[in-house]
Amino acid sequence: MEDLMKKHNIGAYITRTGDEHLSEYIGDSDKRVKFLTGFTGSNGIAVTCKDSVLYTDSRYYIQAERELKGYKLMRSTDTPIEEYLSNTLENRRVGLCPRFFSGRYYKIIKEKFAKKGLELVSFKNDLVDEIWKDKPERIFKEIYSIENFSLEDFYSKNLGEENLFKDTPITKSIPKRVVSMNYKEKLEKVRNLIGDDETLIISELDTIAWLLNLRGDDIEYNPIFYSYLVITKRMCHLFVNSKIALEDVKIHNYCDFCASFIDVITNKVVFSGDCNAFITNKFPTHRTIEDIRMLQSIKGEAEIEGFNLAYILDGIALTRLFEYVESNYKSLDEKTVADKLNEFKSIFAGYNGPSFGTIAGAGENSAVVHYEAGDKQLENDMPLLVDSGSNYTFGTTDTTRTLFIGKPSDEFRKDFTLVLKGQLRAMCGTFPVGVSGGILDGLTRLDLWKQKRNYGHAAGHGVGHFLCVHENPPTLYPNSSDAVKPSQIFSIEPGFYKDGEYGIRIENLVLSQDVGDGFMQFKNITYVPYQLDLIDLEMLTDEELDQINSLSREIRRVLERYIEKGSRVHEYLIKNTKELKK
Structure with missing residues (x-):
C-alpha cells in the first residue's frame, strides 16, 4: 500500500468493511479490511498511513486487540478520524473508494476533512484490490422465489397434522403461504x-x-x-x-x-x-x-406464524443442546457446542443453516461480544454464552442464553439478575405506539446503571423474515429515534461484560402488538428456557417474579409435547421452567 499511496500522492488511504451494497455481512471477495489488518469483525474502518489504525465499536474491542497485525486499535470513542489524520499527516491528501461508503458518510467526512485542511481524493476502484493478488472471485448462486412455499406444509412436516393449531397463539389460523x-x-x-x-x-x-x-x-x-x-x-x-x-x-x-x-x-x-x-x-x-x-419491518400474519414455528423448532433444539452441555461438558469445546446445535437443527424441514456464526464463548471468552467459537475446553465452574440463530424458509431467529456449568459465584448471579431485570422491564411493559428505540434501550440499563455497570452494544435490533438477522428499523440503542410500530419483530438483548472473567447476555425476540388506545405490548416469541438457578430471587420484585414465571409457563406449554417425557431433555425443561418462589 505504501508504494501505491506514493504513486497516487496520498498521505493516507481509508478502507471500510463492506461491499457496494453497504452490507453488514460480506462475501470473501469484499474482506479488504481483513486482508489489510487481520480484523474479521463486521464494523471496521482501516486507516493506512505512517501510523496505521483501525476504528471499530465496543462490540469488537477485545476481538480487535487479539486479531490486529500492523494496525493499532482506535476505539470509536477515541480521537475522530479527521482529527487523527490532521495531527498525523504531512501529505494532506486522503484517498478512499466511494463505492464502499454511504453517500451520507462521504458527504459528512468530506466536510470534516475540509475543515481540517485535508483533501478527500476519490478512486473509481479500491486500491486494495491492486495488491490483493489472491483475491477470491465474487460468487453468484441460484436465485429462487419463496411465494409458493406452503407454511401449512412446514408446520405439518415438523410438528405433525395433529398439532397444526395447538401452537399458534398469535393469529387465528395458519396462513397457507410463507409470505403475506x-x-x-x-x-x-x-x-x-x-x-x-x-x-x-x-x-x-x-x-x-x-x-x-x-x-x-x-x-x-x-x-x-x-x-x-x-x-x-x-x-x-x-x-x-x-x-x-x-x-x-x-x-x-x-x-x-x-x-x-x-x-x-x-x-x-x-x-x-x-x-x-x-x-x-x-x-x-x-x-x-x-x-x-x-x-x-411490518410483518403480516404469514410472517408472524412463520417466526412462531421457527421458534418452536429452535426452542426444541436449544433445550436439547443445553441438556447435552450439562451432561457432557467434560468432553466438549466451544466449536463442538456450535456444531452440535447445527446438528440438532438440521433435522427440521425448512432449515437453511445458521443466520450468523454461532457464538459459543466459554469462560473469559464469554466477555467477547462477537466471538467465534474456538477450541477452548468446557470445564466445571465456567460460564458459557451461546448466541445463535437460524434461517428457516419461514422465519429467522436470534437467541442468546447465558449458562453456567457448576456453581456460579454470588457476583455472577447478581450480574445475571441485573441483566434479566433490564430485559423484563423492556419486554413486559406497555408503551405508546411509536415509542423510540432509545427509550427502550435505556430501560434495559437502569438496574445496571444503579450499580455503575453498563454495556457497549445496542439493546436490540429488527430481524428479517428469512432474511438478514439484523434489520432496521427498529433499532434499540442510546439516542435512537427509531419509532417502534405494531407488528414489528425485534430483539431485546441487554448484557454485561467483565473483561477477562465472564460475559452475560440474554436475548429474546418479541412481536409488538397493538392493544388499543394508542398503546402496544410486546409478545415474547422466544420459546427457550432460562437457566433459572442463575437468578438471585431476592433481587426480583414481585412483579418481576410473576413475569419470569409467566415466561417459563409459556415456554413449557409450547415445548413439552415435542420432548419425550422421562428423558433427560424433558427433565432439563421442567427444571428450568418451574415456578420460582422467594
Missing part, C-alpha cells in the same frame, strides 16, 4: 411512494429480496443475492447475474447497472435507505426515503 403479499402487491405499494417523473433506486440487498419475494445464497448466513433494483411508475428493472424470470420485471446483467444504466437515467432520482457514494454522487439533487424499510 406477492411481489406485485408489494411493488404497487412502493410505486405509490414515488412521482410520475421519479426513478427509485434500491441497492440494499435485503430490501430487494423482500420486495420481490426472492432469495439467494451469495453471502454466507444471508439468503440474499447481489443485485440492484430500479423502479418507475411503469417499469421495473432487476440487475442480477443469475437466471430468474418475473412477470413485469425486466432482467439485466448485474454489472450493467454501474457500467452504463445509471448514466442514462433522466428522471429525478429517489434512493431507498442507504446507497453508496459512487452512485449518489451522480445524482446531487436526489431525495432519500425510508418508507420501504418501514414496510419491510
Whole structure:
C-alpha cells in the first residue's frame, strides 16, 4: 500500500468493511479490511498511513486487540478520524473508494476533512484490490422465489397434522403461504411512494429480496443475492447475474447497472435507505426515503406464524443442546457446542443453516461480544454464552442464553439478575405506539446503571423474515429515534461484560402488538428456557417474579409435547421452567 499511496500522492488511504451494497455481512471477495489488518469483525474502518489504525465499536474491542497485525486499535470513542489524520499527516491528501461508503458518510467526512485542511481524493476502484493478488472471485448462486412455499406444509412436516393449531397463539389460523403479499402487491405499494417523473433506486440487498419475494445464497448466513433494483411508475428493472424470470420485471446483467444504466437515467432520482457514494454522487439533487424499510419491518400474519414455528423448532433444539452441555461438558469445546446445535437443527424441514456464526464463548471468552467459537475446553465452574440463530424458509431467529456449568459465584448471579431485570422491564411493559428505540434501550440499563455497570452494544435490533438477522428499523440503542410500530419483530438483548472473567447476555425476540388506545405490548416469541438457578430471587420484585414465571409457563406449554417425557431433555425443561418462589 505504501508504494501505491506514493504513486497516487496520498498521505493516507481509508478502507471500510463492506461491499457496494453497504452490507453488514460480506462475501470473501469484499474482506479488504481483513486482508489489510487481520480484523474479521463486521464494523471496521482501516486507516493506512505512517501510523496505521483501525476504528471499530465496543462490540469488537477485545476481538480487535487479539486479531490486529500492523494496525493499532482506535476505539470509536477515541480521537475522530479527521482529527487523527490532521495531527498525523504531512501529505494532506486522503484517498478512499466511494463505492464502499454511504453517500451520507462521504458527504459528512468530506466536510470534516475540509475543515481540517485535508483533501478527500476519490478512486473509481479500491486500491486494495491492486495488491490483493489472491483475491477470491465474487460468487453468484441460484436465485429462487419463496411465494409458493406452503407454511401449512412446514408446520405439518415438523410438528405433525395433529398439532397444526395447538401452537399458534398469535393469529387465528395458519396462513397457507410463507409470505403475506406477492411481489406485485408489494411493488404497487412502493410505486405509490414515488412521482410520475421519479426513478427509485434500491441497492440494499435485503430490501430487494423482500420486495420481490426472492432469495439467494451469495453471502454466507444471508439468503440474499447481489443485485440492484430500479423502479418507475411503469417499469421495473432487476440487475442480477443469475437466471430468474418475473412477470413485469425486466432482467439485466448485474454489472450493467454501474457500467452504463445509471448514466442514462433522466428522471429525478429517489434512493431507498442507504446507497453508496459512487452512485449518489451522480445524482446531487436526489431525495432519500425510508418508507420501504418501514414496510419491510411490518410483518403480516404469514410472517408472524412463520417466526412462531421457527421458534418452536429452535426452542426444541436449544433445550436439547443445553441438556447435552450439562451432561457432557467434560468432553466438549466451544466449536463442538456450535456444531452440535447445527446438528440438532438440521433435522427440521425448512432449515437453511445458521443466520450468523454461532457464538459459543466459554469462560473469559464469554466477555467477547462477537466471538467465534474456538477450541477452548468446557470445564466445571465456567460460564458459557451461546448466541445463535437460524434461517428457516419461514422465519429467522436470534437467541442468546447465558449458562453456567457448576456453581456460579454470588457476583455472577447478581450480574445475571441485573441483566434479566433490564430485559423484563423492556419486554413486559406497555408503551405508546411509536415509542423510540432509545427509550427502550435505556430501560434495559437502569438496574445496571444503579450499580455503575453498563454495556457497549445496542439493546436490540429488527430481524428479517428469512432474511438478514439484523434489520432496521427498529433499532434499540442510546439516542435512537427509531419509532417502534405494531407488528414489528425485534430483539431485546441487554448484557454485561467483565473483561477477562465472564460475559452475560440474554436475548429474546418479541412481536409488538397493538392493544388499543394508542398503546402496544410486546409478545415474547422466544420459546427457550432460562437457566433459572442463575437468578438471585431476592433481587426480583414481585412483579418481576410473576413475569419470569409467566415466561417459563409459556415456554413449557409450547415445548413439552415435542420432548419425550422421562428423558433427560424433558427433565432439563421442567427444571428450568418451574415456578420460582422467594
